[in-house]
Amino acid sequence: MAQPAESTFPQRQTDAASARVPRPARPVRPGPPPGPRVTVSVAGDGRAWGDWIADRLERHGLRAPLHHWDPPAAMELRAALAGLTLSGGRVLLVFSAGYFQPGVRTGREWDAALAAVTAAHPGRFAAVSVTDPGNLPRGATALGPAQLTEAGAHHAERLLLRRLGLPDTPAPGTGGPRFPLDAPDVWGGVPRRNPRFTGRAALLARIHRRLAGSVRGAAVCTLLGMAGVGKTQLAAEYVHRFATEYDVVWWIAAGTGEEARRQLAGLATELGIRSGTGTAERLRAVMDALRRGEPYHRWLLVLDGADDPEAVAGLLPSGSGHVLITSRNRSWDTYNTLLLPVPVLDRPESIAFVRRRAPRLDAAEAGRLAAALEDLPLLLDQTAGWLNDSDMSVGSYLRLLEGGIGDARTVVAEDFPMTFAAAWTALLDRIAETAPDAGELLRLCAVLAPGTVPVTLLGRIRGDFAPLTGDPRRLQDALRLLARYSVVDAMETADGTEITGVHLHRMVRLLVREGVPAPERERYERAVRGALAAADPGRPDDPADWPAYAALLPHLLPSGALEADPEETARPVLNCLRYAYLAGIQDTGLALARRADRTWRLLLPEDHPRRLDLLHAHANLLRATGQYAACEELDRAALERLLGRRSTPDSDILRAATALAADLRGLARLQEALELSRYVLDGSRQTFGEGDARTLAAQNNTAVSLRLLGAYDEALDLDLRTLRARRRLLGPGHPWTLYSELHYATDLRLTGRTEAALELQERTVRSHHRVLGADHPQSLRAGHGLALCRRGAGQGERARQGMERLLERAVRLLGRRDPLTLMTAAGFCCLERESGDPERALATAELTYTGYRELLGPAHPYTVGSDANHALALLAAGDRAAALGSLSRALLAMEAAVGPSHPWALDLAHNTRSTEADLPPYQLRDFEPLTI
Template structure:
């Protein structure tokens, strides 16, 4: 037989053999038809070279189509109802999905609760199949914090796209041994190499060669350490796709990065509700926030609640009490194999190997607020309080950058310019890993650091913005020190500074809580009668007065005064401050005589100690001017306000918020004296100062806006007055709440201008609201109540409701006679109005 003919026959025989194998792989049997066809073909081939070539080409084409076929239809395209397989065995239910994945080793089960990553899946799919040259060879490095769901994302991608590949191969890349073993196992699975006959290196080479020369494969290198560990395993040709998951964020040109963030809050809530089959959205939202929307923590929570039947709210409460224990509870679903506590251990170990300063930086961050930790304002400025390695790095830019890079590399924190941020649960685990002594030392160290660098000064607006940036970290540091009962005096002092800053920002509820904490810690650490306790009690009283709780404010002022008089004697400047504050709350409670006595005593103390031109003297002078104005001595009030203004302008300059108080007071007395032009000028100046210092929505601004509205109304511009009163009302309601005493003043003023505009119904509504608030905030017999009663009486008189008007005038007059006496201008005015309405009733 000619040599050429023999070669063709051999080729054809091989092709027929592959055809038989193909038939067997598809149907698990060799059909009789194929056997007969092959037999006839072999007989025919023997005498016909052309036939041999044709048959070989046809069969080779079929085989090639099988080996290199495109993805077949999805599982939805099953046989129509009423038909059976060609083997006529309906009891055998081989799914199309199983039929189409001959090589698949993904051991992670599909997570039925997978949610919130649709965008990432789409981005991953688009980047792998974009058609760009790099998309064919460059891997996608899915990176992020441990527990954020990188492996779960890759697993979901495999399950979602398994029909698009002939081979889907998962490699455990965290250790060199598992990396090489899993990778080389693909060569065995493909039949490229005999398992028993090859060394591991040979299997690895065979796998890489196959990947480089074939397509329709997906390779996942899960939990890779970095480019150096996996670079030799990444195919550099071929038409398959590679996904890498890693905590390492630095991949350079080795892979195209895709960062996985925590879940969006609404997605985290959906996960918790789906996972637990509960419906309490509010509790789910609170728990998701507590867990920082970290997928692993959410799954641990869901697993615990599933096992115990605990509610969302119950788990949240339990977590706040025993977070260390719950962070170690094993998850129960999806591809999560570790707890939050254990999943970061590898990262912590790597950081420790690379940079001792990075370890100390992470410890520092664990005792601060998790967001916006300033390398400049905290780390560098507070360097003297830090351990040796971090203190050294803080003084050298490159060393500090290296420490940050080591933590950023393993996704333990993020850096934006000079600000660091980390996940709150990373903080929890870092604190938990410390020994008891280490934890206490770090808490005390960070509290002392923040106490030293927190810059707030009450009378220095330049410190307010910096204090706002540092306040969350000061609060976190003080809270940790309090929790661990360390550095309590510093923690108390830090809470007091925080409270004063919040007070300046008109965040009164938070200010109150901070001052209460300061007082509590100081009492526990220093005793009930310490000088620091007097300071903190006084400052708590200041906030309570601002909030309208005058009896409680008075109680704290009196306590502070008692302590200081014992420690310093009756004529000390600290005693003068306490006496002056007590006078302020007595005035607010309507006791003008008591207020005047306290103001005069405070002023005498400060003049004797400081002389006539000290800022503390100016405060006493201004306060005395207020009570003089209240009692009708407008000339005396004006003299005191001008005296206070001269001192404050000399001390602070013309544009300080304290100066605005004096200017505003002068506007009041000019308005009451009928000099509206001068009043308007003073009010406008005060308002400019306050808006520049506080912004447009501060209670101090509301006072200036309201006063300007009053003088505009007095000048006949009712529309402008109404606009100003409405703005003042909005500010007060937002910052102070709808039941604050100042709301009565704002509503009363708005009612006045509505009455001037003949809107009697609207005016009556506002007067009545103001009366209810004033009676509840002060007492039914307070001078502020009398003011509203008089105004409401005047409106009722204008509406012709004389009997009702008389009742309001009579009640107002009783109050004014009690507090101001018969000779005060307000008392005389109300008496005259009552006389007029009585005359109308007689007529």
């Protein structure tokens, strides 16, 4: 389905979002009566500074609530800063590197916002800096922030007090948060802080909350996730961010049990413990000291990369301290630890992370890269780093990536211990050696599409793999092992007894796939293609089976279904194309159809039945996106070729003629379309019989041609007969029956039977939502018809609101240039002109006219009609001269397109005469595009 364009139809003006109001993040210290208020605004990476500053200010009798600075990227920076003043008092900005949201906000944005807000609130803002002065935007420098990192605690406190205009005598007393530049007494093995660390604020807060809130002896938290998801980086950031709360921080690389024991035993010297020289003796002494909390009771132990719980579980000390573990092994949940899954980055976090790593990329490019790499931090870091140092575009890189992971270069980031491929290869080799079933299943998943794979599909795979995939228990055991090592994410039933689907990250899939030799890969692909054919329900017209096709379609290309013998794979391919057309996902279907056309041209003769089936499916998808000229070229050639070889109409000829008639309707060659529609209807009655579904489809199409020509009464009679027949044959809830209801309701409205049309339209909208869902294109058409019926019934404002919601949905789902979006926009601009904002109506009318002109050309009646609607919007805005000129021009063009007696031309003539006579606008008639 098309993605919405960056620019869209005009939105109604609303008040700006209210700024976030600061809230105290910690209780005020007990002491003297509260004095003046100073809100301390601090970002996550400056949290320790915020605690220390608030404590110092409270010791001097001020109220100093902390405000966590993390405004959404979509929030205007000026509004967010102004929101800090809403709670009263002064505001102290604690400038850290993360405060400026690098990768999200630009220096220019900060300069403008700070200048505007400080000017609007003189004397309210002060600032201190805890980062390198080179990181400060010019606007921040203009605030004259006190640099707190150049000396010790006493000097920093004096600078802080002076900046706020307070006496600079440090407060007496001890206790309180440690000065952030004072490291814990014992600090060992901790990786340096990653200056590009981005986001994860909620997860860091959750880790802190879990550890701080645990009972003594049970404060053990395991960060669980796949390789490259950022577990080690998250643990390192936690250590740096909360270091002031600990007296001992000891980091252990726990890849093997022996290495972990040796490193933990090394803590003995730092704790001042005198014991034997052997590792075992020193280890026992360290564990005892940590348990007793002597000489330190505030300690943090980090076991990084502890993927073998059995080997290191004995190293978890009890006591008053905290233990943080990073691992890929889910088995840690049996060792009395709290598991915290580490997901990939949120998309806004990914975009910010990429832009910090590669400043030359804009937000859109960063978003495309993040989507392709599925937000995995290690891959984002390595890839963005290489792209920033090269002149390759993101688009070129992504095309390179499609060729395989081996073709896409990455560089090793200094902040990560190993590359993505190296991190995974060791684990995958281990799985292949120790768990052959899991390794085999992983290779089968790699032949399928990236993303979620339903277990029901894996269970259909036979051939060489039948002993594994045909045994549910064996299959579940292999899946659970892959999930245990975070190779896949598993979806389980509510009771956790069965895995129903697995998600394999795109890059892990590529790595596994390319590790299989080409001849061996064909064996896996052949087995998967057999499973896909078995999973095809064979009923793409039935919405009840659409979920099955939605699960089937993504796997056709990766399994080699288009390159294989079409006799083996054509059925699921063609049925998926039919599903894509009916379900309204034309872009997905077109990509598949183009790929199939390229390969089947090489494998099948031109007149092969499968080639004809593919041509029909391809043309349907093109037509649904308004590409009528391209369709007409394909369909006319196919029809002429068939007619040259066969003397009487058969199903292939009638199908090709049906498609060509639809193309002609789209091109506004309406009389030709009607003649061809009648030819198909007569032929269908003779070939299939009066009550056949194909004959009813031909009858429906003939009514469409009649309606477009203005023969509304004839169309109504034919649509009513079709509706009744479809209800009998297909049932009242079938999509084609519902489509007939839409057409019949349109006929009722166009022939003046407004009350009956409204009643039927309200009912069919509910039926569409129930059967197809509110976002299906046919449901959007139903909503469009309902809004027009309400307008005709005098419910103008209700109609306008409904059409506005439909337009927003159509833009989001289909894009701004889709025919259905343009039809909805045409209706909305007329309703907005009558009961809304004339200026907005005018802007929408301009965009609608431009859209139709680009899609259909300047002479198409829909383009001409939207030009006429634009003239009515000009008239409502007070520009009568321009409106009259546009109407006169449009009238001539419409008469040339459809003839002077067509209702569209007659309405335009009426509007032109009324405008010349300066009659009130309510007597004018809007042009209404109809479904082609």
